[in-house]
Amino acid sequence: xxxxxxxxxxxxxSIQRRDVGALEEFYDRHRVIAxxxxxxxxxxxxxxxxxxxxxFLSVWRSAGTYRADRSSxxxxxxxxxxHRSIDxxxxxxxxxxxxxxxxGMNVADATDVWREVAGRLTSQDVRGALDTxxxxxRDTIELAYFKGYTHTQIAxxxxxxxxxxxxxxxxxxxxxxxxxxxxxxxxxxx
Amino acid sequence: xxxxxxxxxxxxxxxxxxxxxxxxxxxxxxxGAYVLDALTPVEAADFELHLRACxxxxxxxxxxxxxxxxxxxxxxxxxxxxTLRSRLLAAVEGSEQEAPARRLTALPGxxxxxxxxxxxxxxxLPITTVAAAALIAGLGVxxxxxxxxxxxxxxxGYAAAVAQALxxxxxxxxxxxxxAMASAHAAMVQPRNGHNAYLVVTGLPPAPHHxxxxxxxxxxxxxxxxxxxxxxxxxxxxxxxxxGTAGYTRTGVTIEPGPHGSPLPTTSPVxxxxxxx
Numbered sequence: 001x002x003x004x005x006x007x008x009x010x011x012x013x014s015i016q017r018r019d020v021g022a023l024e025e026f027y028d029r030h031r032v033i034a035x036x037x038x039x040x041x042x043x044x045x046x047x048x049x050x051x052x053x054x055x056f057l058s059v060w061r062s063a064g065t066y067r068a069d070r071s072s073x074x075x076x077x078x079x080x081x082x083h084r085s086i087d088x089x090x091x092x093x094x095x096x097x098x099x100x101x102x103x104g105m106n107v108a109d110a111t112d113v114w115r116e117v118a119g120r121l122t123s124q125d126v127r128g129a130l131d132t133x134x135x136x137x138r139d140t141i142e143l144a145y146f147k148g149y150t151h152t153q154i155a156x157x158x159x160x161x162x163x164x165x166x167x168x169x170x171x172x173x174x175x176x177x178x179x180x181x182x183x184x185x186x187x188x189x190x
Numbered sequence: 191x192x193x194x195x196x197x198x199x200x201x202x203x204x205x206x207x208x209x210x211x212x213x214x215x216x217x218x219x220x221x222g223a224y225v226l227d228a229l230t231p232v233e234a235a236d237f238e239l240h241l242r243a244c245x246x247x248x249x250x251x252x253x254x255x256x257x258x259x260x261x262x263x264x265x266x267x268x269x270x271x272x273t274l275r276s277r278l279l280a281a282v283e284g285s286e287q288e289a290p291a292r293r294l295t296a297l298p299g300x301x302x303x304x305x306x307x308x309x310x311x312x313x314x315l316p317i318t319t320v321a322a323a324a325l326i327a328g329l330g331v332x333x334x335x336x337x338x339x340x341x342x343x344x345x346x347g348y349a350a351a352v353a354q355a356l357x358x359x360x361x362x363x364x365x366x367x368x369x370a371m372a373s374a375h376a377a378m379v380q381p382r383n384g385h386n387a388y389l390v391v392t393g394l395p396p397a398p399h400h401x402x403x404x405x406x407x408x409x410x411x412x413x414x415x416x417x418x419x420x421x422x423x424x425x426x427x428x429x430x431x432x433x434g435t436a437g438y439t440r441t442g443v444t445i446e447p448g449p450h451g452s453p454l455p456t457t458s459p460v461x462x463x464x465x466x467x
Contacts, residue, residue, distance in 0.1 A: 018432035020282060021388055027278060037262040045271075047257030052270060053278050060282050075259040077457040082262075086227045114256045126263040144228035146263055152230070170254065177257045184363035 008073040017065040023060050034081045040146050051088060053081040056119055072115055080144070087150040093159040117181055129179035137172030142166055224257045255465060297455075306363040324408030347426035348375070348392040355379040355390070365441055367393065377442075378463055382434045387416075389429040389441075394421040396463070397445060403460070404451040407438040419452045435465050 005027070006014070014022030014084045034055060038048035059066075059078050066076055129140050136158070143157065151169070155162045193432050217240045224237050241248050268343035354360050358422040360381045367374030381387070389405060397403050404420050406413040416431040434442070443461035 017386075017430055020279070020433065021385070023282065024275075024279065030268055031274070032267045033262050033265070035274075036265040036268045039223060039268055040265055049270060049274050053274060053281060056278050057285065061285065071259065078259065078262050104431050118256065118260050121260055121263055123263050123265075123267075126260055127460075130264055130268075141226065141261075144223070144226040145258065148266075149228065150230055151228040154228070161304070161404065163219065166219045166223050167226065169226055170219065171222075172249075172253045173222050173225070173257045177253070180257070 012073045037081050038085045051084045086148045129176050132179050137168045140168040141172050206451040212268045225254045349389040353375045363465050365461050367461050371460040387435045392426045396421045400448050401445050402448040406442050408440040409438050
C-alpha cells in the first residue's frame with residue numbers, strides 16, 4: 001500500500017463520497033492559506049474564522065459541483081474564501097453564482113500547463129513576481145484583491161481615470177503570469 | 191511622453207501589439223477587474239451576461255483567473271485558532287443530521303450522482319412507534335456462520351465482495367431481509383482503520399415508485415441516516431455510508447419517500463442487522 005498522502009483531487013473525490021476524514025485532511029492542508037487570505041481582506045480574526053468555516057462547509061456541501069477540469073481543489077476553495085471575504089467586507093449576502101465557462105472552450109491545454117506551473121509555485125515566487133510589476137500595477141491589484149476595493153474606488157484613491165485602473169489590472173495580471181511562467185522555466189532548466 | 195504613457199507603451203508592446211488592449215470591444219478591458227472581484231454587483235452581473243456570448247472575453251477571464259488563483263501564496267502564513275477545526279467539524283456534523291444522506295452510486299469507484307437541490311427535509315416528520323421500536327429495540331444476534339452464508343448466496347458478486355472485505359481484515363456483519371424481503375441479504379463492512387463503512391446488498395428489488403431504501407445506524411439514541419439507495423434486484427450493490435459504524439449497535443433499512451428519504455424512519459424495517467458492539 002502506498003504511503004504517499006492522497007492528492008487534493010483524491011481528497012475531493014472522497015469528500016464527494018461524504019468522507020469526513022478527507023475533509024479534515026483537506027482542511028489541515030489548506031487552513032493556513034485560507035485563513036491568511038480571509039484575515040488579510042477582513043482584518044478581523046473573528047470574521048476571518050467565520051469565512052473560513054463557511055468556505056470549508058461550502059466545499060463539503062457542494063463537493064458534487066466541483067469540476068476538476070476547471071480548477072484545482074485549492075483554487076476552488078480559495079475562490080470561495082475570497083468571494084465570501086469580499087461579500088462580508090462589502091456587507092452583502094452571498095453573491096449569485098458566477099456564470100460558468102462553456103464546455104468545450106479551448107483552454108484545456110493552457111489549464112493543464114498552468115496547473116503544473118501553479119502546483120510548484122512558492123510564496124517567494126509569487127512575491128518576487130509581484131515585485132517585478134510597475135508599482136501602480138501592483139498596488140492596483142493588491143487594493144482590489146486583498147483589500148476588496150472596486151475599480152471605481154481605486155480610481156478615486158489613485159486619482160486616475162477608470163480606464164487606467166482597468167488597464168493596470170489586466171496588464172498587471174498578464175505580466176504576473178509571464179513572470180511566473182518564466183520562473184518555472186528557469187527551474188526546469190536548472 | 192510621461193512615465194505612465196511610457197509604461198503603457200511598453201505594456202502595449204508586451205501584449206503583442208494589441209495597442210488598443212480592448213480585444214475589439216470595451217468589455218474586454220473589464221476582464222481584469224472581473225477576476226479580481228473589483229466590479230460592483232450590477233457591473234459583474236452585466237459582465238457575466240456579456241461573457242455568455244463572448245468567447246474572447248471568456249478566454250481572457252480564464253487566463254487571468256489562473257493568475258489570481260495563486261495570489262494568496264504571496265501572503266504571510268497565519269495559523270488559524272485550533273478551535274476553528276472543531277467548529278467546522280461540528281458544523282459538518284450538524285449539516286449531516288439536518289439532511290438525509292444523499293443518493294450514492296452503487297459501485298465503488300463510480301462518481302456520485304448529481305446532488306439534488308436542498309429540500310424541506312429539515313422539518314421533522316412524526317415517527318411511528320412501531321417503526322422506531324423495531325429499529326431501536328434490535329433483533330438479537332445473527333448466529334449464522336458467514337462462510338456458510340457465502341456458500342449459499344446465489345450472487346457471485348456478493349460472495350466476491352464479502353470475501354474481499356474479509357481478506358482485507360474488515361469487520362463484516364450480517365444484515366438479513368425481513369417479511370416480504372426475506373430473500374434479500376446484505377453485509378455491513380467496516381474496513382480497518384476506522385474508514386467509512388459500506389453495505390454489500392443483493393436481492394432487494396428496486397424501490398417502489400417515488401420511494402427509496404434508506405439505511406440507518408442505531409445506538410441508544412435515535413436512528414441515524416447514513417445512505418439512501420435504489421435497490422438492484424439480484425445484482426450486487428455496494429452502498430457507501432457517510433461514516434463508520436463505530437459506536438453503533440444495529441443497522442436497518444426502511445422504505446422512505448424519495449428522492450431524499452426521511453429524517454427518521456417512518457416504516458418498519460425491511461432489513462435488520464446487529465453490529466456486534
